[in-house]
Amino acid sequence: MGGPEDQVPLVEIVDATLSYRGREVLTGIDLTAPAGRTLALLGPNGAGKTSLMRLVAGRLPPDAGRVRVGGADPFRAPATRRAIGWVPQEIALYPRLTVAENLGVFAQLAGIGRRARKAAVEAALAFTDVAEVAGRPVGLLSGGYQRRVNIAASLMGRPRLVLLDEPTQGVDLAARAAIHAVLGRLRQDGAAILLATHDFAEAERLADDVAFMAGGRIVREGPLAELLARIRAGAPEHEIALALPPDQAAEAALRRAGFGPVDTGLTWRASGRGGHTLDGAALLGALRRQGVPVSEVRVRTPGLDALYLDALQSGTSGAAASRPRPLRAAR
Template structure:
């Protein structure tokens, strides 16, 4: 089935206390695709999703979702599922009772509500905990119930803000499976996430929001293919946190920290030394290297380039 355009945003702008939050955002979403929305805290990701959901009205530009304006038209908002980062459920109600409440809020008639609740319980694999209080469930089940509440009206567009935050690998895999099934049924998904592996696993396209503007947008395979024509990434795993002297040596070799014990370089490092020579070079400089990994650069390298604007790809990809 040929995808349809579900979201067309052109030049979206929004200010808060005279400071721009979004400044000329262009974004198009199609049915049956997943787009990962990346960006640092404060870049405007949640604000953009609230605009798409109809919770805010744009102050500049134009926004059409399913052919209408979500902030003005209730019928348009019914075609949108909004999954906030916070668990927006009542902890002293069961999963089934929560879903019945949200079915009423979604405007479903009495005769529709029972069927809709049963449908999303099955879709989110929640039947085993349907009659358990939300407040006693694991974080993974709460996240799935949070998503299920947004599916009751069979939305065409589903907006998810950090849907797997704070849960374990098994629960994350269950949510990823649910999102895959929603995409396969023809929904458009926009997922705000800080997890690069999650974005690579789920997304057809990525959009990087930087200071209220889209700094990079495009099909993930195309962006990665263009990136991987360059040198591989080098990742250094340390046995102990780097001392100031060791950190200076790593930075001089082209590395940047990505964790307390991990440093990474996306370009040729240490005058082109191979892995073994680089290991010896860094240890000679007093760096407590445990191992060096060489791999193809991934989404994180694209993201960092989009934030600093260093790579021409960030200006030309579409």
């Protein structure tokens, strides 16, 4: 991924396979990530996102294939592992220690000498904008501050690659914006960022590239702008909001019309590939005449969520799921 100006990718994974307790959790993974770009991993729970990040972080070796970060095997090269910042989904901090004390511990673990440690802690505090809480115990901080300190701890070794697993889970909008600002600064500084998230808005805002995973495979990957441009080249999506859960007859009518449920089942969506020729008002009337409790019809430009559904539906529909498939633009 990336433009022609990119040289050797910082992260290179070739045909990597991983098994856990006798079960294959990653199969035939091929992926690259250059410096200075953000790659978002998207997929359902159990798709293999965290396992893939553990391979890249050097926490696990692949059973087959190759994983390289900066040209070296992160599992076998301690210096390479130290150049990787790992931010797990859980808060990996000492709750009774202050923020500054936590960062001091992680600086020591990163191999930073005592004389340089204070400056490194101060730099991380400033970079993640948490200096105002440096003297407070981590356990007394809000979830948003804890997550920013979690990121700060991963930066003590000035990593070239930062891996983040659901970095904004459970935080409010203000904390989310603060975390996004930190990730933006990391990207501007030339770091490669690998981000696993379930948040489509977050991925669409932050990512340069995306990789969709299902069943331990990458079913589609590429530059986000290019993939979105292809899916938006066709007809817009129709989205239906229901006043009540549909009964069996209403659900059958929706599916005949090319709609499928999303979220709680009160929202149903069909892309332009469904072949809709009716405008919103005509579609509303046609469905209501069939007993569908429609409260609203929306016509929307397809976004990352539509791209995700298309990737998973096409990528898991048979043996061809073993390799990324090209996105089909609507006709």
